[in-house]
Amino acid sequence: DIQMTQSPASLSASLGETVTIECRASEDIYNGLAWYQQKPGKSPQLLIYNANSLHTGVPSRFSGSGSGTQYSLKINSLQSEDVASYFCQQYYNYPLTFGSGTKLEIK
């Protein structure tokens, strides 16, 4: 199984700041990576797929990058509505596996 190591586990940043969340796969996943946002009490929502493609309706302040085993999610100009947990997921191979999540709070 492909293991996904996500960091940091939690993050506190100020409004307007730029934050970055990292995800490392245990083997090459050839850009088969998605990022999800889960707001408190809600279901996850797709942000990014294929490592760097923005899902429909997702604000352009979200972006994804990376290749091979290393991937990242960047949020520019942090807004209050970005308070959430963020998860990466690899879909290069079954079983589909998720990172352990990053909880983002506003400082």
Added chain:
Amino acid sequence: EVQLVESGGGLVQPGRSLKLSCAASGFTFSNYYMAWVRQAPKKGLEWVATISTSGSRTYYPDSVKGRFTISRDNAKSSLYLQMNSLKSEDTATYYCARHGVNDYLDYWGQGVMVTVSS
């Protein structure tokens, strides 16, 4: 608008069975692979099952293989998860989700809670 609405959750004793349902609307259900993903309380996400468009292919992680069965009824635009021999560690919110062009999950339901306890 894509909508996925789960039902069938509740409290069940260890070793018993439960069947979850997911009603889909707003897209051509028969054209998409579908999945179940769960989230234990205050924990991360765990993929539970995937089914192909026709239902002929199914995929499971080892943690549920042999106990859970995913199925679909394309005529009813419905997805199901039959859960047998339930264990306390199966306690979670279960989400129905649609697979995108690749195996990411582009739309999710609101989730249904399953509690396994005596």
